[in-house]
Amino acid sequence: xxxxxxxxxxxxxxxxxxxxxxxxxxxxxxxxxxxxxxxxxxxxxxxxxxxxxxxxxxxxxxxxxxxxxxxxxxxxxxxxxxxxxxxxxxxxxxxxxxxxxxxxxxxxxxxxxxxxxxxxxxxxxxxxxxxxxxxxxxxxxxxxxxxxxxxxxxxxxxxx
Amino acid sequence: xxxxxxxxxxxxxxxxxxxxxxxxxxxxxxxxxxxxxxxxxxxxxxxxxxxxxxxxxxxxxxxxxxxxxxxxxxxxxxxxxxxxxxxxxxxxxxxxxxxxxxxxxxxxxxxxxxxxxxxxxxxxxxxxxxxxxxxxxxxxxxxxxxxxxxxxxxxxxxxxxxxxxxxxxxxxxxxxxxxxxxxxxxxxxxxxxxxxxxxxxxxxxxxxxxxxxxxxxxxxxxxxxxxxxxxxxxxxxxxxxxxxxxxxxxxxxxxxxxxxxxxxxxxxxxxxxxxxxxxxxxxxxxxxxxxxxxxxxxxxxxxxxxxxxxxxxxxxxxxxxxxxxxxxxxxxxxxxxxxxxxxxxxxxxxxxxxxxxxxxxxxxxxxxxxxxxxxxxxxxxxxxxxxxxxxxxxxxxxxxxxxxxxxxxxxxxxxxxxxx
Numbered sequence: 001x002x003x004x005x006x007x008x009x010x011x012x013x014x015x016x017x018x019x020x021x022x023x024x025x026x027x028x029x030x031x032x033x034x035x036x037x038x039x040x041x042x043x044x045x046x047x048x049x050x051x052x053x054x055x056x057x058x059x060x061x062x063x064x065x066x067x068x069x070x071x072x073x074x075x076x077x078x079x080x081x082x083x084x085x086x087x088x089x090x091x092x093x094x095x096x097x098x099x100x101x102x103x104x105x106x107x108x109x110x111x112x113x114x115x116x117x118x119x120x121x122x123x124x125x126x127x128x129x130x131x132x133x134x135x136x137x138x139x140x141x142x143x144x145x146x147x148x149x150x151x152x153x154x155x156x157x158x159x160x
Numbered sequence: 161x162x163x164x165x166x167x168x169x170x171x172x173x174x175x176x177x178x179x180x181x182x183x184x185x186x187x188x189x190x191x192x193x194x195x196x197x198x199x200x201x202x203x204x205x206x207x208x209x210x211x212x213x214x215x216x217x218x219x220x221x222x223x224x225x226x227x228x229x230x231x232x233x234x235x236x237x238x239x240x241x242x243x244x245x246x247x248x249x250x251x252x253x254x255x256x257x258x259x260x261x262x263x264x265x266x267x268x269x270x271x272x273x274x275x276x277x278x279x280x281x282x283x284x285x286x287x288x289x290x291x292x293x294x295x296x297x298x299x300x301x302x303x304x305x306x307x308x309x310x311x312x313x314x315x316x317x318x319x320x321x322x323x324x325x326x327x328x329x330x331x332x333x334x335x336x337x338x339x340x341x342x343x344x345x346x347x348x349x350x351x352x353x354x355x356x357x358x359x360x361x362x363x364x365x366x367x368x369x370x371x372x373x374x375x376x377x378x379x380x381x382x383x384x385x386x387x388x389x390x391x392x393x394x395x396x397x398x399x400x401x402x403x404x405x406x407x408x409x410x411x412x413x414x415x416x417x418x419x420x421x422x423x424x425x426x427x428x429x430x431x432x433x434x435x436x437x438x439x440x441x442x443x444x445x446x447x448x449x450x451x452x453x454x455x456x457x458x459x460x461x462x463x464x465x466x467x468x469x470x471x472x473x474x475x476x477x478x479x480x481x482x483x484x485x486x487x488x489x490x491x492x493x494x495x496x497x498x499x500x501x502x503x504x505x506x507x508x509x510x511x512x513x514x515x516x517x518x519x520x521x522x523x524x525x526x527x528x529x530x531x532x533x534x535x536x537x538x539x540x541x542x543x544x545x546x547x548x549x550x551x552x553x554x555x556x557x558x559x560x561x562x563x564x565x566x567x568x569x570x571x572x573x574x575x576x577x578x579x580x
Binding site: 063064066068090092095096097102104 | 206485
C-alpha cells in the first residue's frame, strides 16, 4: 500500500534531528538549511512541529510549473516529484507553495522539497520521539491529514 | 445531443489551465483553441533562459501536440482573431474561418509595449522580448553586433542585456528614472542589483535619460538623448512592460479599462464571455484596486478558476497578487505585493541589510499587516511571505524578525495549529 508521512506535533520536542538526517541524506552535509523538513518551535507556547511537503493532491507548485518539472509522480502514489533535468530554476513553485515547502537553494542551485527519500524517509528513522511516521495511506490517515490541511487553509484565508 | 462549444482564445498559461480545469471536471464540451502563434503552448517566462542559452528552444514548450489530442482540443494555431461579435457568439479569424461558440474565454495574453515617438521605419526595427520569435530575433541580431542600445531598465530589459552582453558587445541601458527596476523594487534594492549588473557584464546604465531621436548612421543608428549626448548602436532594443492583446474586443459589448474587466469568477460584463491571464483586469487582493496584474502564477490560477466556472462550477478567484521572482546576474530577486511606497500612502517599511552576505530584505506593512516584500538573495521563504501577503496576515513574532528571515513564517503555522 502507498504510504504517507504523518506528523504528530504533540510528540515533537523540537530537537531538529530530522533536519540533520534529511540534509545528510540529500546533501551529505549536516546543514539544516538544506533540509527538506523544518522543525518549528514556539518557545513561549512550548510547542514544536516538523513540517515538510504535504504532497498535495491539487498542488499549487505543480499547477504553476511552466516546464512540468514539478509533477505528480506516475510511478509512486502520493508523491509530488521534482525532475532536476527539466527544471530551469524559475522558482515559480517556491512562490506558489504557501507553506514554504518548496524552496530554492542557491548554494546547490536546486529546488528543495521532500521526496520521502524515495519511500524510506530518514527523518522518520531518526526521530527519537515518534513525531514523524511513515504510514499506510488509509482512510483514517487521510481524514486526519485532511483535517490538518483544512486548519492551515483556514489560517491562510481567515483574513482574506 | 450537440455538446456545448467552448472557444478559447490564447494558448499559454491561462488557456491551458482552463482546458485542464474543464477536462478535470469530466466536461465533454467541444473545445476549440485559437492562437496567433504557429506552435504549441510555451512559457514566455522561459524566453530569457532560452536567450541566455541555458535551455534549448525545445524546452520552452510545456505542451506537445499530443496534449491537444489527449484533451480533445481542436487547434487553430498561427491564425489571429480579427473580430469578435459577442452578441452573435462568433469569432472571425484572419484566414477567413468563422467559429461559433456557446462560451468564450479570452486569454490572449500580452505583448511587449512598443516605444513611441520614433521614426516609424526605425521603430519597426526595435527588438523586444516576449515571444519565442522575439527571442530568436534578438539572438540573431546580437551575433554580429558591437553595441546595443536598450531602452528601459526593467526586469526584461536587464535580462536581455545580461543575456547578450559579451566582452566585445556592449549594452547601454537608457533608463528614464533614477534607478533600475523602478516598477519592481525600491531604490536601495535597485542600487544593490545595479552594482552586480555593472560589475558582472559589459553593461552601462544611464539614469534619468531618455531617447530624443534615433537616425540612421552608417549601417546602424545614432541615438540622441535628451541630454544632448549621442550613442552609436547597431541594434536597438526596448523593454517597456507589456500591454494586453485585446484589439479585437468591441468595447461597446465588453467593458474594457486597461484590460478586460472581470468579476471574481473571471466573467466579463458579457454573460457568456470570460477572461483570464494578462488580459484580465480584476481585483488586486493586496491593494484592493481593480487593476491589471500580469504574471504567470495569476494566469495559472485565473485560468483554472475560469475553466471551472465555464464548466458550471462556481469557483471564485480570490484576487491577484503582484509577484515576481527571478535570478539577475546570479542574484535572486523577489518582489511580492506592494513593493513601491509612495509619499502619504501610510505604509511602514521594515528593512534588513546584511552587506557581507549581500542580503537585503524589505517588508511593507499597512498597520500591522504585511502588504509587500522585496527580497534580495535570501528568498528561501518567498512562498510563505506570498501566502501571508495574499491573506493579509501579521508577521510573527515581529516584522523585524520576518525581515531578517531568521524566524520563518512560524506565525502562520501557529495560527493553523492553535487557532490563535
